[in-house]
Amino acid sequence: MSEVFTKSVARNIYYGGSAFFILLFLALTFDTIGQTPSRDNHEAITEEVALGKKVWEVNNCIGCHTLLGEGAYFAPELGNVYERFGKSTDAIVAFIKYRPVDGIPGRRSMPQFNLSDEELQAVAEFLKYVNGINTANWPPNIQG
C-alpha cells in the first residue's frame, strides 16, 4: 500500500481534485448566469409590478410570509399564491382588503394594512409576476 500511494500520488490527487471541483464550480456558475435571464420573468416587470414590490417592502410582508422560500414562517408562502387563488389578482386583492378575519380558533390572522385600491392592485400584480418566475416547480405543491 505504501509503495502505491506515494507522496506524488497524494499530491496529484490533491491538485487534480482541486482543479476538477474549481472547474465544476465555474461551469455551474456560468450555467446559472446564462439561464437566469430566460427564467426570471423580467418581461413581466411593469410600473405596477414595481409599485407592488414597494408596497410589499414598505409593509414588511416578508416579516410574516416567505416569498420563494425566503422570509418568515408565520404565514403562507406567497410565491405561488396567484395560482393557489385560481390565477385571480381580484381574489388576492379581496383577501388582503378584508383582513382581519378573527375568531376562528387556532387560525392565525393577518392584520389590516389600509392599502389604497391602487396599492392593493399593485401588490397583487407583484405576486402574479413572482408566480411567473421559472423556479423549476418550486414550491413543490400548491399549498406552498
Ligand code: HEC
Ligand atoms: C403580521 C403577519 C402578517 C403580515 C405582516 C402580512 N401577512 Fe399576509 N397573512 C398572514 C397570515 C397569518 C395569513 C393566513 C391568514 C388566513 O389564512 O386567514 C396571511 C395570508 C395572506 C395571503 C393569502 C395566502 C393564502 O394562501 O391563503 C395573502 C395573499 C397575503 N397574506 C398577502 C400579504 C401581503 C401582500 C402582505 C403585505 C402587505 C402581508 N400579507 C403581510 C399574516 C401576515
